[in-house]
Amino acid sequence: MPHEIPGSLDARVAVNRLELRDDVEMSKRYDALVIGAGPAGASAAYWLAQNGHSVLVVERKRFPRDKTCGDGLTPRSVKQLTDMGLAEPLSDFHRYDGLRSIAHGVTMELAWPQHPDFPDYGYVVRRRDLDEMVAERAVKAGATLWQGCEAIEPTLENGIVTGATVKHKDTGTLENVSARYVVVADGANSRFGRALGTTRDRKYPLGMAVRGYYRSPRHDDPWIESHLDIVDRSGDHVPGYGWIFPLGDGRVNVGVGLLSTFSGWKDINTSKLMETFVDVAPSYWGLSADTADGPVTGGKLPTGGSVTPNVGPTWIVAGDASGSINPFNGEGI
Numbered sequence: 470m471p472h473e474i475p476g477s478l479d480a481r482v483a484v485n486r487l488e489l490r491d492d493v494e495m496s497k498r499y500d501a502l503v504i505g506a507g508p509a510g511a512s513a514a515y516w517l518a519q520n521g522h523s524v525l526v527v528e529r530k531r532f533p534r535d536k537t538c539g540d541g542l543t544p545r546s547v548k549q550l551t552d553m554g555l556a557e558p559l560s561d562f563h564r565y566d567g568l569r570s571i572a573h574g575v576t577m578e579l580a581w582p583q584h585p586d587f588p589d590y591g592y593v594v595r596r597r598d599l600d601e602m603v604a605e606r607a608v609k610a611g612a613t614l615w616q617g618c619e620a621i622e623p624t625l626e627n628g629i630v631t632g633a634t635v636k637h638k639d640t641g642t643l644e645n646v647s648a649r650y651v652v653v654a655d656g657a658n659s660r661f662g663r664a665l666g667t668t669r670d671r672k673y674p675l676g677m678a679v680r681g682y683y684r685s686p687r688h689d690d691p692w693i694e695s696h697l698d699i700v701d702r703s704g705d706h707v708p709g710y711g712w713i714f715p716l717g718d719g720r721v722n723v724g725v726g727l728l729s730t731f732s733g734w735k736d737i738n739t740s741k742l743m744e745t746f747v748d749v750a751p752s753y754w755g756l757s758a759d760t761a762d763g764p765v766t767g768g769k770l771p772t773g774g775s776v777t778p779n780v781g782p783t784w785i786v787a788g789d790a791s792g793s794i795n796p797f798n799g800e801g802i
């Protein structure tokens with residue numbers, strides 16, 4: 470039985486309108502079309518290509534591109550990247566041993582545990598470097614990557630998703646990409662996923678976080694650091710944490726994050742929270758407005774598998790698009 474897209478009327482109208490277009494070129498048919506070349510899309514593309522499937526990844530930006538993040542890779546991420554053959558390029562980046570956790574005057578240095586499956590170390594890698602590395606790996610495995618190319622609408626045949634219309638941003642040309650399966654990995658806002666009818670359940674926690682880079686004498690510290698007792702301007706504690714993650718290149722990634730689990734969370738100004746955190750962070754990091762390296766930027770963290778439906782007969786939603794971030798620590802890579 471044909472699958473009806475459960476999306477809004479607008480989404481269905483957009484799809485119907487598309488069927489009337491005559492300004493759209495047709496591409497060859499792929500086994501899989503992956504939308505978005507962040508960690509979710511690029512790793513899906515890698516595994517599909519590695520297993521012999523023809524894969525096209527469309528990415529609306531061009532590498533190298535940044536993505537607002539804490540840049541922290543836990544042992545779980547390192548394992549995933551190692552499984553994709555990326556252990557060697559990863560080893561050029563800053564490796565750390567565990568978490569220094571600080572709250573209410575107590576400091577604990579918690580080394581990553583010995584584990585049968587996961588390494589006992591992590592890395593801190595700027596997303597500008599990491600995402601290009603993973604996308605290149607997918608291409609090396611046989612995936613085709615179109616950069617500067619945005620998926621703008623799903624295409625349908627008899628109610629089944631059969632690909633997408635993509636826009637080549639340089640030329641403005643539209644092209645219909647046809648695929649047996651579509652992997653939607655377009656990040657936290659997931660416009661493409663919403664066009665397929667996905668929604669985020671607001672009962673689940675949503676994270677909001679901001680980060681900036683700072684030059685620091687402790688840029689090669691062997692611990693990432695988290696502060697579990699962050700306060701707002703009036704000195705009241707807020708549910709969230711601040712972090713300082715050393716990059717090993719002269720800089721540290723500094724940020725604060727909150728969960729939407731308390732009333733009034735929308736009234737918290739995260740930029741001000743960040744300023745306060747930088748003011749009160751331990752002096753050994755040397756953080757101040759003078760050591761800031763670039764602007765503070767922020768983003769949403771959809772957590773806990775909060776987006777549904779995350780699968781249809783011919784499509785699947787992955788990564789932030791499916792709300793897959795761990796609500797405990799904000800880990801989504």
Ligand SMILES: Cc1cc2nc3c(=O)[nH]c(=O)nc-3n(C[C@H](O)[C@H](O)[C@H](O)COP(=O)(O)OP(=O)(O)OC[C@H]3O[C@@H](n4cnc5c(N)ncnc54)[C@H](O)[C@@H]3O)c2cc1C
Nearest residue numbers: 505507508509529538539541620655656768788789801802
């Ligand atoms: C401030 C902050 C700090 C964080 N810190 C950490 C951390 O330290 N460690 C950790 O593990 N996680 C962290 N996270 C979470 C992590 O950044 C995300 O979970 C992760 O990036 C999700 O990867 P993704 O591939 O699903 O999405 P993204 O990384 O957002 O990638 C989506 C990609 O899709 C592209 N795209 C979007 N729409 C389209 C379209 N229509 N057509 C084509 N391309 C499209 C985008 O350009 C982008 O490249 C943090 C998040 C924030 C906001």
